[in-house]
Structures are given as structure tokens and as C-alpha cells.
Amino acid sequence: MAEQEKEAALPSKASFSEWYNDILHKGEIMDVRYPVKGLYVWYPFGFNLRRNVYDLIRELLDKDHQETLFPLLIPENEFMKEAEHIKGFEDEVYWVTHGGMSPLDVKLALRPTSETAIYPMYKLWVRSHADLPLKLYQIVNTFRYETKHTRPLIRLREITSFKEAHTVHATWEDAAVQVDEAIRLYTEFYRKLAIPVLPSKRPDWDKFPGADYTIATDALMPDGKTLQVGTAHHLGDNFAKTFDIQYENPEGEQVYVHQTCYGISERSVAALISIHGDDKGLVIPPEVAPVQVVIIPIIFKEAADVLQACESVKGKLEAAGIRVKLDASDNRPGAKYYKWELKGVPVRLEIGPRDLKNNAAMMVRRDTGEKQQISLDNIRDEVLSMFSVIQDNLYEKAKQGLDQRIMECISLADIKENLSKGISKVFWCGDKDCGLRLEDEVGAGILGIPSPQESCRGKCVVCETDTDTKVYVARTY
Amino acid sequence: MAEQEKEAALPSKASFSEWYNDILHKGEIMDVRYPVKGLYVWYPFGFNLRRNVYDLIRELLDKDHQETLFPLLIPENEFMKEAEHIKGFEDEVYWVTHGGMSPLDVKLALRPTSETAIYPMYKLWVRSHADLPLKLYQIVNTFRYETKHTRPLIRLREITSFKEAHTVHATWEDAAVQVDEAIRLYTEFYRKLAIPVLPSKRPDWDKFPGADYTIATDALMPDGKTLQVGTAHHLGDNFAKTFDIQYENPEGEQVYVHQTCYGISERSVAALISIHGDDKGLVIPPEVAPVQVVIIPIIFKEAADVLQACESVKGKLEAAGIRVKLDASDNRPGAKYYKWELKGVPVRLEIGPRDLKNNAAMMVRRDTGEKQQISLDNIRDEVLSMFSVIQDNLYEKAKQGLDQRIMECISLADIKENLSKGISKVFWCGDKDCGLRLEDEVGAGILGIPSPQESCRGKCVVCETDTDTKVYVARTY
Known part of the structure; x- marks a missing residue:
């Protein structure tokens, strides 16, 4: 694909946003000229990189998960069943209303994520404790009607490469162990991309709609903003109750299952490009280089x-x-x-x-x-x-870059000053009002509590109450 | 997934339709209980088979094609550009009309196939003769609002596994060569699934909407019906003119490109299951067995x-x-x-x-x-x-089964009598009226002219005009 405009030099990576847009094109990763906002085309070279990255995910998951595939279209009645879940997504869902010239009897949602497509089947598939744990995953396209500024690989209307795992367990504790295991798997996966990630437990107001809690992994981008590159959710028995997923325990009783789900998207490719690239272009770790x-x-x-x-x-x-x-x-x-x-x-x-x-x-x-x-x-x-050697060097360099840009802060002024550089780490009492006030005053978000939690003691940066909890604060994508 | 109903015996394969439905469930290929008509769920075992089958396709295509990925959603204005093409699909297209609660400015079609998504980008990508040939493919989900009876893996509303290749060439002749190459590739692919296929040139009224001509491959199912399991279309410069795809030839002139596209779907898995299976269940060729x-x-x-x-x-x-x-x-x-x-x-x-x-x-x-x-x-x-040995035996057995069920027929009565057994081969003058009359009188379809064409001479089975053309006639899925 000979294109004349390739001759122009790449902008310096110091102007990260311009550099990013330009490298996607010049490096032949994504073409942004598709005629619908928020939808992009993978160039063959970019798709080759994507294949290698997703082969790594498959390799890691295949050890004890099985791959499967569920339909894209979710009927409105199933989609509407879980109240909190639908509240979290209702503004973002694309709806199919017509087949050919005729209106459909039941509107169909394009999955924004697949809980409501998968769990009616889990109700049929799970019968007894011998069926548990059940660990499935799929790699699919999902859709969000984003009204915010869209950006290739990062904020999309079609997420082309959503890897979502959905597991079912006998107890709440088993599911909690699986959430930690998911974060361990993701950390290992990102290690292969030479990307250090920070796992943290999201504050309650930022957890997955319908979850008991969410642990997410963030990567630090060159402009000091964090990119959420993986999430793992403990769903408790919330969806089990909605979709009536029960199993017979060894005592012969019917009990609700406990579930988790965890996802990774093409943001993994965005992080890889952004963190390793330089003024000359892409720098791809050998593990995944086309x-x-x-x-x-x-x-x-x-x-x-x-x-x-x-x-x-x-x-x-x-x-x-x-x-x-x-x-x-x-x-x-x-x-x-x-x-x-x-x-x-x-x-x-x-x-x-x-x-x-x-x-x-x-x-x-x-x-x-x-x-x-x-x-x-x-x-x-x-x-x-x-x-x-290269693989290790890329990781070490990225790790140093991350470590140097995590700053301990003791005041809101401190945080503000550090925002453009990276992540602030501050004491927080855990109170929602304090959290929201913090976010509001510094103009950045609480990522969450480092996971596993550190042992420490200090005063909440907002209300000065004694606390043993620190949180990460950063501007986020 | 322990399910009690698995204990019941499989119906005999002589009752093919019942056997097929039952084996999909008992063999854990597809679950048909998803709550929308025409949408099905891949069981992990079935998806494992699907992965192996599609790895074979990738392996064959990767020799001189590149994989890529285009968006699912096609804006109405692009979709409507090619008149014949849209006529062929307008009754079958799912339309997204709403994002969140708001109606969209421009309706979005779920791709039934991706010509109108890909070719606006080809216009940007193809500049000079040095860019040609361009051979890309993608493996994606596509959608058809089927009003006919749906059937897992065969007639779907979401085709979950559509491999579509789209190539661009300098001349009509180059594109014709590529169509033959596609059929050769597909024959090789099906050989690895131990399935013999019959390539034939579809009659004009059955070609792909917008194509110059279509060559398809059919497999013969146990009930004597044929299943179209691969198609290759010569698009001429029809889409090139619609989407303004031109290249500069060595003489410095701007000329329209010539294009082909060719596709395979999960019908490949349907054929594999149907042709090799027996009263005891699935019989999977070693090449692709999970x-x-x-x-x-x-x-x-x-x-x-x-x-x-x-x-x-x-x-x-x-x-x-x-x-x-x-x-x-x-x-x-x-x-x-x-x-x-x-x-x-x-x-x-x-x-x-x-x-x-x-x-x-x-x-x-x-x-x-x-x-x-x-x-x-x-x-x-x-x-x-x-x-x-098994791989060869499965193929030979299937090949014998096919050969024995292709009957030379010299009258419409002959054809009718043979319909339940398999494929009839008859002389046809090539006239559309004769063709449609034939189809109407015997209650079956003309598959097409064997490709490559055989040398022969006889009288049209309808009008008795002299002709050197034979066609396959069969009941089809």
C-alpha cells in the first residue's frame, strides 16, 4: 500500500497524542479513515501484531479455560433482567430494531459485554457441584455507543478484540480466588508484552455494574495518564439470582453459584505501542513482533x-x-x-x-x-x-519509568502538581464523599487500592482521619 | 456439563434430520437453546473443532494472503451504493437504528458480507500497479435476517465464522485466475476435512449480487441434498466503478481495478459432521479432531x-x-x-x-x-x-458416496426419480427460461455447470436443442 504521505517525518513522542495518531497510520496498525466515527480498520501488519498478542492470551488461558462463542445479539428482555447491570450500560447500547424492512418483535442489543448472553445458558449447563468450576472465555467484538471523544484501540464504538472470561464457582471464596488468579494471569500476559501493570481494587462507585467488587490493572502512558488494560470482577451470586443459576451441592441442596468475569481488549495493543515506541517509530517486543x-x-x-x-x-x-x-x-x-x-x-x-x-x-x-x-x-x-535481552530491557525500562512516576503525596496540592507526571499515591479514609471530593478537587480519578494491599498507616488526604489505606490517583483515559 | 438427557440413544443416521439435531447436542457441538431464533451457542468442544478447522483455512491462505479486520457496522449510504448488491440483500439486513436512547443520524447495517465496508478503504489503499495484486481476508461474524427455517451451522441469523477474502487485480483475466485459485484452495481445504466437493459455475440468476460470475463448491449431504460450502465471485470492475477504486498503470493512466471475493463459513463444520458421522456419533478426521x-x-x-x-x-x-x-x-x-x-x-x-x-x-x-x-x-x-490411513479412508468413502450419487439423466422424469438419491447431471441449452422451467418442473435447483467444464454433446433436457453443456441439478439446503 504505497502511500505518499508516509514520507513525512513522525512527530516527536514528546507530543504523545500526535505521535500516537501518526504511528498508527505510518506503522500500519490502524486506518482511521473508515466512514463511521469510532470504528477503525486493522491494517494487515497491525492485525498480525494483534494475532500474536491474542495467541499469547489464548496460550495462557487454554491451560485451564476453554474457548467458546456466544451470539452477538441479546434480546431486550434478557438484557434488561439485571437492574444494576442495565443501568450501567443503557446509554451505551446499540439496538437492532429492524430485519430487512420489518420492525423486529423484540429489539436486539449488540453486546456491550456478554453476561446477559451467556448466563441464561449457564443456567442450563450447570447442574451439580461436579460441573464446577466452569471456566470459559471468548474473543469477540463488542459495542459501546461512546459519546465521548473516540480514539483508535483505546475508546471505540466497536471493540474488535474483547477477550472475556466467565467462570462459575461453588462458593464466594472460590470466586475471589479466581479474581486474584485472573489478575495474576493478566500480569503474566503483560509481562510478555514487556508492560508493567498496577493492579488495584476499584472504588465502589467505579466497579463493574452488578459486581461485588472489581480489580483492574492499569498501565501508565507516556503522557502521565493511566490506561485501564484489564479488569476482573467478582460477581458474587448477583447474576446467579437474576438468571437462576443453581447447582446441587454434595448434600443434595440447590444453591446459587458464584461467578467472576474478566476482560482484556485491544487496549493491550495500544499500551504496547505507546509505552515502547520512540521517535523513530514502533518498538515491538520480540514475543509478538510480526x-x-x-x-x-x-x-x-x-x-x-x-x-x-x-x-x-x-x-x-x-x-x-x-x-x-x-x-x-x-x-x-x-x-x-x-x-x-x-x-x-x-x-x-x-x-x-x-x-x-x-x-x-x-x-x-x-x-x-x-x-x-x-x-x-x-x-x-x-x-x-x-x-x-531485548524483552527484558524493554520491561525494565518500562518498569523504571513506571516506578519513577508513582509519587507519594500528602496533600491535594501535591497531587495536582504531580498529575502531569504520573500516578499519585495517597492515604484515603475509604469514605465515598471524601473520595468524590478528592476526585473533584484535583480533577483526576481514584484508580483504587493497590492489590494486594500494602501495610501502612497515615491520615486521609481529604479529611485527615487515621487510615491504613492508600489509593492510586491519576488522570485516566 | 453433566446433562441427564445425554443418556438417550442417538437416532439412526438414516433419519438424517433428527440425527443431525441430536448429534449437535450430544456431541457437544452447538447448543440450540439460545433465546433468539437462528442464533446458536458453540459448546467448548464444538468450538475446539471450529478452531482446528479455521486454523487450516488460515494456514492455506497465509501463504499469499494477509489477514485483516474491518468493522461490522456499515453506514446506510455506503451500503446502498451498489444497486444490484443491495437488491440482493435488502430483505435480509439487520439495521441498528438507536445508540442508547437516541436514534442514530445514519442507520447502520450489520454486515451480511463486507464488500461495502472494505471497498471504500481499498479506494484509499490502492494507488499504483505496484500495489496489485492485493489479497486480504478476515474471519468475522456476519448477519442475515433469515425468514426461512433456520438450522444450526447451516442457515443462521448470525454466521459466527465467515471467512471472506477480497482480492484486487490489474485485469479481468488476473481476477479470473484468482477465482480458479480460490476454488483450488477450497478443494484442498476440504480434502483436509476428507470432504470431496463439486465446483460448478452458478447460473446467472443464482450468482452473487453484483458479480460477473460465481463458482461455488457443493458437498453432498446424507439426505441427497447438496450444501453450498464455498463460493468464489468474479466481481469484474463493477464494485471498482461504484467505489471508484483505480490504479495508475505503468503507462501512467488511471484504470479501474478488477476484484474477486470468496467465502467459507461454519457450513464447513456442518458438512464434516454430516458426511462422516455414523449411528454411534461423530467421526472426526484426525487433521481437525479436538x-x-x-x-x-x-x-x-x-x-x-x-x-x-x-x-x-x-x-x-x-x-x-x-x-x-x-x-x-x-x-x-x-x-x-x-x-x-x-x-x-x-x-x-x-x-x-x-x-x-x-x-x-x-x-x-x-x-x-x-x-x-x-x-x-x-x-x-x-x-x-x-x-x-483414517484420513484417506474417510475421503475415499465420501468420494465413493458422492460418485455413486451423481446420476446422468436424460429426462425430467429421470431427474425427479433421482432427486432423493443425489445429484442429477443433465444437458441444458443455457437458456434461462429452460433453466427456470427445469427447476420448476422437477422441484429442485440447477447448481451450475461443472467447473472446469466437461467436453460433451447432447440435447437440452427441456427444449431438446443441441448443446455442449451439462449442469448439476439437486435439491439444496
């Missing part, structure tokens, strides 16, 4: 030998399961470097006549730009070990 | 040795990438055989104390029921070679 290695032949006269050596290296790496691109196009090497740096390829190998004489290649890291000569004989091992 | 081998320990007293041997066999097979289940549950062996035969597992291994003494296992084929003793030493190779 192209992990690009080979650039440096050709003067004796092209044949060099190309042959490049092909041979390509074959060796591919045999080890590495995703390799040999760029033998007519462009100058400099233009090729520029292109593949923009695309975030973790490792570049340059092979020219002089390298060949030394039976070597020049290996260049995308994350630091460092070069080193490596022998062609053990190129596979050199590349694989470089992947793990 | 469980390829089940190991049943035959335990009397000395359980430990046997279980240890079973675990060891399981480990060996898994190391070779084989999907294995060891059923060490408390059920009797007979009950286990019944269960895993119902689930269509291609190979069963029984290991008891006597087998152990002989360093052997009993291997039982699901497709024929044949048993043979094999040595534990080369169990991996025995199993792998049995997979390929």
Missing part, C-alpha cells in the same frame, strides 16, 4: 554471494521458528533501516561483502540502537538470546 | 502399572504434537468407549495388564471399528500412520 528479524543485504558489486548468504541466514532462522524478512528490494540501505525501524522490528542483521569475509553479520538492536558483530556460525543462538 | 487419541486403561487389580504405562504413552504422543486424552475416570470401559465414539475421536488405545505383559496396546479405529495390537515401542509412528 517481523522479529529483518535482514538487509549491503550490496556493492558482488551481489550474488551476499544475497546467497542472506538467504541462508534467513533459512536458518526460520527453521528455528523465527519470523524473518529479507529486504532485497532496490531501496538504499538507509531507506530500509528507516522503514523497518518504523515498523519496530526488534533485530536487524546487515550482511555485506566485508562481513561475509569475516563470516559475520552486524546485528543492530531496535530498542537501544546498539550494534555488534556476530558470527554466522551461531547466528540462531545469538539472535534468540538477543530476543530475551 | 481429541485425536483417547487412551483407556483397562484396570482389574494392578492399576498402578497400567496407569503408569498409559501416562507414558500419553507423554510420548503429546511430545509428537498429538492431541491426547487419558480417560482415567471411574466409569466402566464400555461407557468410556461409548462416550469417546460419540465424540468422534479417531483412535482409541486400550491398555490393560495383558497388553502390558506383551509390551503392547490395542488400537481401535473410529472410522471402521477395526482393532489391531501394536507395540508400545513404536506407538508414535503407528498412531501417526493410522491417522493418515
